[in-house]
Amino acid sequence: MKVICDRAALLEGINIESGVVASRTPRPQLTCIKLIAEKTGDTGRLTLAATDAEMSLRLISERVDVQEPGEALLPATTIRQIISAEDAEANLSFESEGDACTIRGADAYFKVLGYDPKDFPAVPEFAEAAKNAKAVFSHPASSFRRLITKTLFATARENSRYAINGVLLKRDGKRLEFVSTDGRRLAVARANLGPDEKDGGAVTCIIPSKALSTLLKLADDPDETIRIAITDNQIYFAIGAESNDDPGRACLASNLVEGSFPPYEDVIPRDQDIIVRFDRDVMLSAVRRAALLTNEESRGVEMSFNAADKTLELSSAAPELGESKITVDLLEYKGDDISLGFNPAFISDALKVIEEPEVIIELSTPKKPGVIKAGSDFVYVVMPVNIQ
């Protein structure tokens, strides 16, 4: 392999790949980035590939001069440091010699010891995956980002029920739905599919949280399209791809979470008696302030809704700490007075990801879950806590 690369572009790619590379692993090959140089006609192409055994990422760049196609497998940390330190260079040349690779700048020469590229688990290509996929479809990056941010925060972190350690993706003919839960709250975000996105069948799968947070970082251009392929075991995201054969600029593949997601539709209460409309920012600020005087023992913030005044009083008290009372004016209130406790973090987590300025919360009794709704595409169910 011999390639000459634009240093800045390469560094950007290596930095992204370094986020995927397994940081602590007994498997040395997984701490490496694989460089694949190809040439078709006059255009050279350099692919950077990394994996942590659960998730893998290919980044494709054409801002390279491929003089000799080939492959190299090099430790991510080492080459990242070298490329980053060579900041006076516009271009760097990479030439592989057996398992090693030399990196040359104008005044510098490095020989980095690597591994046999064959020892690297194959990072799948999108086109290949699309052939065996249960469903293949496209979706705008902006909408995808919205779906992820509105659900990712509510996934279970440490939970022995592994099926909820990820986000459920559910797609039918018209809609794409993301669902997450940690057992005490549930977030559902929906998006309509565009007219040309409706090919492929209905499909559901559970995507590990790590893959989605990586995708958030990758898909930062809202005008791009993401092409998605779902097979029995994996999900593939080709970012900036127009068709199945177009690799796009990046392809993220991830294993899926095994198991079945709990039947969440039954959890969302319907026909709640009390309906409250409020300003998102006012409420977020009030919840944050009330949360200041809570701790492990006091657990929650008490929310007392007053129908006559259309106000809400948030109160918190923690032993040996103190207490607080914050009053919020509501925009609209329908129903009887009610007083119930909520974990303040659970409320503020949801308010943080809502874009609409006005939010609705629906309640029935102090023991039953509350439902937060914003627009037509976000539903959030949260269990109250016992304040006494």
Next chain:
Amino acid sequence: MAKKTSKKTTRKKTSKASPKASRGSAAARAAEAPPQPGKLSIDLKTFDRIVGQDRALGVLSAAMSSGRVHHAWVFHGPRGVGKFTTAAAFGAMLIDPSLAPDLSGQLAPDPDSPVRRLIAQGAHPDFHVVTKELAAFSREADVRARKQTNIPVEVLREFLIDPASRTRAMAGESLAGKVLILEEAHLLNREGQNVLLKTLEEPAPGTVIILCTSNEERLLPTVRSRCQRVGFTLLDPRSMDAWLASSGLPFARSGLPPWLEAMAGGSPGAVIEATEAGLDAWDSKLRPLLEEAASGGPAIALPSQMAALTDAFAKKAVEEADNASKEAANREAVRLMLGYVASWARLKLRGERADPERWASFIDAIAESESLIASNVRILNVMEFLVARLRPEPARR
């Protein structure tokens, strides 16, 4: 640097062509675990190269031929007889799409299949080996800093239960999608074993979990009852010879020295362990002193010599690996020392003009020493006790 380490380790591994190549004493294994990548290379064997475990291999071959492989297994038996080697060989066949009947009708993998290559390099994403040394790679800083005496629950979750809950990474038609091997499963504490139950009972389809243990009694009945158990036995002398001939060890031709043969007692792993630990040096230092003490000589230096050799062994093991526990290394060293003395005593017992009662009682004393060590009596005192019991009758009065 990582490269260098890896090369070194790989070379070391391949030179140990043994059924237990990737195992050694706990201390020796701890020594193989620098907190850098590069220790996972596996000496992957095919079933026909595993010696003396025909019954176990038969059970596993039958399971594979039937096409229905149970999802949880316990491989139990003495140390150093090939449990892990067999588990690796079995697991590698299960996830290899190239597995097909050969001319003799036995299922065999393609020796050049990329899956075997990745497994041997420790880079296959669906082949997981979980050991206590993985603590050094944990995402939790306090687990990384902990002394490696058992398998922490965090390691179990991160390296076994989490991967078990994910789909396989490599595509292809094979008997299983992913394989997880837990070495020294008895090092899981009660909590760890309970955490494992759910996964053992009902892993995702295509997941196979193999627990290897030389101390099956330490596994909870609830763990054992969820697994299909496969027993491994000590090798008979003929298998032992066959293994030795292919082992590439220095005494492959000349045969084992009698003390080592007695000490190994049919465990190839014990031979490798003794060779690596340099027990021949122990033998040349201690045997004359032991003989002297046995015949009523003063042998004043013997207990301190024994304690010093034990201590040197443990220190070396601790120095070679970060976070290796001195306590565990001491236990390991004492186990080796008592094993050596016991093998010497057994040879005495077999010797001509031996007084069986005297040597049987001395072997009892060795067992007693083990329990003294377990209750934290100083090593030197235990060795003194042992040497006192070694003296001929009149001297003891």
